[in-house]
Amino acid sequence: MQENLKQILKNHSLRITDCRLDVMQYFLDEKNALSQGDLENRFTEYDRVTLYRTLNSFLDSGILHKIPNETGSATYGLCHDTCSPEHHDHNHVHFKCNTCGQIECLDEKQPIPNISLPKGYEAEGVNLIVDGKCANCA
Amino acid sequence: MQENLKQILKNHSLRITDCRLDVMQYFLDEKNALSQGDLENRFTEYDRVTLYRTLNSFLDSGILHKIPNETGSATYGLCHDTCSPEHHDHNHVHFKCNTCGQIECLDEKQPIPNISLPKGYEAEGVNLIVDGKCANCA
DNA sequence: TATTTAATGCAATTAAGTTGCATAAATTAT
């Protein structure tokens, strides 16, 4: 299992470190999106700057993506296999529970509509966020 | 004109104050979404806490809505007339320019698809954010 | 106009995001 994680890091030209392995495992274990604060709570043994840079390196290499939300703090989710630094799968569908606040990826292939933009505008990606109540809170 | 603004505040049971009138006018003048920082830059005569609370009172009363984004700071846009504290129009379509960073509401009636959620989940609203290049930056 | 109620400004706190730099660890070349 650990070997898988190491391979992922290698594939993205990232050095194999304890922090990166632990953080990646955490993302794999948690189906939900995670924030900087979540990591700080989970890994008190790592400096918060290290966690911050771990998130950024994962972001740059296409392992994670940022999930837009209104809370004012960034949340991150694992990218599908199709994501890479060169080619990001820009069409993400996420669900945010208005009660417990959890954000998760609805990574089943979801139909995202073509939005008609004003003249001169160019679309690069589409984010769709459904909010409501998750199964636990409904 | 000023009378319109006052009426809007009255309709939402908000007291008429200079700050609220100025902030609302600013939102009406700017077609783009605005952040706390934008207000602080524009209105140095008001304390940042006052601006913060103005945004919140507009949010609570349904005059503004928060626009989800990945930057980690909240942005706000005017709600359509159909919004009220009781009944929010939850289906918003926004455009974010990846170059200049501006966020605007695409308030034309846009078709938002039905997303199929996992069992037990209840949808309350849908946010759709298209990112790319605006006419100025394309 | 007096009373009541809510908004404002100020001080202060928490948290997120960010950078520079010395040290330690991981990769690579020998």
Add this chain to the structure above:
DNA sequence: ATAATTTATGCAACTTAATTGCATTAAATA
């Protein structure tokens, strides 16, 4: 396997956003 090189980490420090309490001021109501 070890030395050289490159990158990651931890620490200190700083910036900005979000937030709360409280005294003061202003708006709505009686």
